[in-house]
Amino acid sequence: MEQQNSPENKPSRKRWTARRVQRVTAAFLSIPLLVFVIAAGNNAQKQAAPASEAKPAAQAPAPAATAASDTVWIDVRTPQEFAGGHLPGAIHLPVDGFAQTFPTLGLSRDAVVALYCRSGGRAGRALAIARELGYAKAYNAGGYEALIRD
Numbered sequence: 001m002e003q004q005n006s007p008e009n010k011p012s013r014k015r016w017t018a019r020r021v022q023r024v025t026a027a028f029l030s031i032p033l034l035v036f037v038i039a040a041g042n043n044a045q046k047q048a049a050p051a052s053e054a055k056p057a058a059q060a061p062a063p064a065a066t067a068a069s070d071t072v073w074i075d076v077r078t079p080q081e082f083a084g085g086h087l088p089g090a091i092h093l094p095v096d097g098f099a100q101t102f103p104t105l106g107l108s109r110d111a112v113v114a115l116y117c118r119s120g121g122r123a124g125r126a127l128a129i130a131r132e133l134g135y136a137k138a139y140n141a142g143g144y145e146a147l148i149r150d
Contacts, residue, residue: 071112074102076126077144081118087147095122099129113138116147 075086076095086092093101095117107113113135115123120142130138141147 109134114141116141119143
């Protein structure tokens with residue numbers, strides 16, 4: 001019994017305090033990340049275009065190719081999702097590399113840019129990037145399935 005209570009078997013106060021400090025610090029540092037994720041989701045919902053602005057697949061124009069429409073449609077889903085079906089003429093720019101690839105398109109800052117994904121979440125993230133880059137007419141067109149249903 002005395003061996004179990006000996007100082008050699010007890011964790012040192014320093015080690016116990018250091019572990020507690022690490023846990024509290026990790027919890028404290030994760031709070032801003034959680035707030036950012038929640039705020040980004042709410043912001044994407046607020047900036048989503050009304051359903052009346054979303055164009056169905058049959059009416060989706062080729063991006064910047066026709067004089068009748070100046071809307072550029074960008075699909076921000078994964079390559080597998082894009083290969084499974086996409087709007088006619090849509091440009092594929094996965095959201096993971098959107099900040100690097102979007103500026104390479106050379107679009108005018110006045111271009112109307114419709115962003116879509118599976119449900120609207122990734123399009124919301126891409127929209128935030130597009131707005132930061134000065135594309136004020138960019139909007140979240142929502143999810144692919146909803147666009148082709150309408």
